[in-house]
Amino acid sequence: MITCRRRPAGRDYGPVLALLKETLPSWKEVDDIKTAETAFEKSTFALFAYDNDRLTGIIRAISDDAAWTLLADLAAIPGPEGHSAKTMLVQACLDRFAGHEVFTVSEPGDIAFYEEMGLLRSKNAFTRDGEDHPVSGYPLSDYYLPKGYRYETEFYPFAGNFPAGQKSSRDLSRAQLRYQTDAEGVDFGEVNDVLCRAFLDQRDRDVTEKTFRESTYLIFAYDGDRLAGCARAVSDTVRQALILNVAVAPDYQGLHLGGNLLDRLCAQMKGQNVFLNTHPGGVGFYNRGPYFRNKTALLYPAHPDTPEEIQKGFDLPKGYRFIDEY
Numbered sequence: 001m002i003t004c005r006r007r008p009a010g011r012d013y014g015p016v017l018a019l020l021k022e023t024l025p026s027w028k029e030v031d032d033i034k035t036a037e038t039a040f041e042k043s044t045f046a047l048f049a050y051d052n053d054r055l056t057g058i059i060r061a062i063s064d065d066a067a068w069t070l071l072a073d074l075a076a077i078p079g080p081e082g083h084s085a086k087t088m089l090v091q092a093c094l095d096r097f098a099g100h101e102v103f104t105v106s107e108p109g110d111i112a113f114y115e116e117m118g119l120l121r122s123k124n125a126f127t128r129d130g131e132d133h134p135v136s137g138y139p140l141s142d143y144y145l146p147k148g149y150r151y152e153t154e155f156y157p158f159a160g161n162f163p164a165g166q167k168s169s170r171d172l173s174r175a176q177l178r179y180q181t182d183a184e185g186v187d188f189g190e191v192n193d194v195l196c197r198a199f200l201d202q203r204d205r206d207v208t209e210k211t212f213r214e215s216t217y218l219i220f221a222y223d224g225d226r227l228a229g230c231a232r233a234v235s236d237t238v239r240q241a242l243i244l245n246v247a248v249a250p251d252y253q254g255l256h257l258g259g260n261l262l263d264r265l266c267a268q269m270k271g272q273n274v275f276l277n278t279h280p281g282g283v284g285f286y287n288r289g290p291y292f293r294n295k296t297a298l299l300y301p302a303h304p305d306t307p308e309e310i311q312k313g314f315d316l317p318k319g320y321r322f323i324d325e326y
């Protein structure tokens, strides 16, 4: 019988690292047990499946505990026991983070499994590339789409309201720009206001404050006393991170503040795999920057009842396979 524990038996991360190295290409070169321990201990939630005393599967989740959760390092022994362990582990995470957008970047071989669990393949996920955040060395075409890839839906106007950014006529050379990486003195009503104006929607100020305070890394851009833009990321501090709430106030858009915010946010996450999941209007921005569009990203949507004409801008239909995946 499989049982799940919140910590590995005897707090020994040796068998955990062994399972990671055996099953996940991104861990193959990692020999330091401390890295595995930190990644799991700094995660919001981790689970270890045992069949009697044998470690059969693991998973962890990094979350802002209100809106977004990143699932990481799903690994299990091969065979039916491993499959049962995976099912139990993913379901436990979906239960724990019910109501969140639950995001993951999967191994190609796990896509069908995640689809069985109710996740959908995301069209709008990106991985940051760069010397500090290298896109991992395994075959690019298994994990990423060609640069500039466009889905058929991107040739047509989208249903729904997805801001594609503006070009402000403001003269930034006259601005008194400064950047801040902590929450000291931040007015979260102002942050919420920038998010609402950038995303053209309504948000709850308290949820915004909670998610920023629960985040591992922050960045704010001020022009004098005025908030011009912000972004945040949740992370395990060593391996994986998810960028969220990237927003520039409309009257500061198109002046490279967004790019600067992301550079400064990502400078805090050296060596980590940094992901993000945007909306159809944001794709053009990330396609221009140092990002690879993910092929194996999946999302368990917080709002599964979203109308189909909007949903198709976000997800591939269940069972969709690229030509090289057959």
Ligand SMILES: CC(C)(COP(=O)(O)OP(=O)(O)OC[C@H]1O[C@@H](n2cnc3c(N)ncnc32)[C@H](O)[C@@H]1OP(=O)(O)O)[C@@H](O)C(=O)NCCC(=O)NCCS
Residues within 6 Å of the ligand: 163, 164, 165, 166, 167, 198, 199, 245, 246, 247, 248, 249, 252, 253, 254, 255, 256, 257, 258, 259, 260, 276, 277, 278, 279, 281, 282, 283, 284, 285, 288
């Ligand atoms: C997306 C956003 C953060 C970009 O910030 P920004 O400061 O406006 O963008 P930048 O000036 O750094 O963009 C760099 C270049 O990409 C262009 N660009 C910006 N957004 C774009 C988009 N959505 N599609 C295509 N190109 C875009 C800019 O015009 C600029 O072009 P240039 O180099 O020729 O001058 C900002 O437009 C925004 O807040 N949008 C609404 C909220 C949103 O969609 N956030 C992202 C969700 S993850």
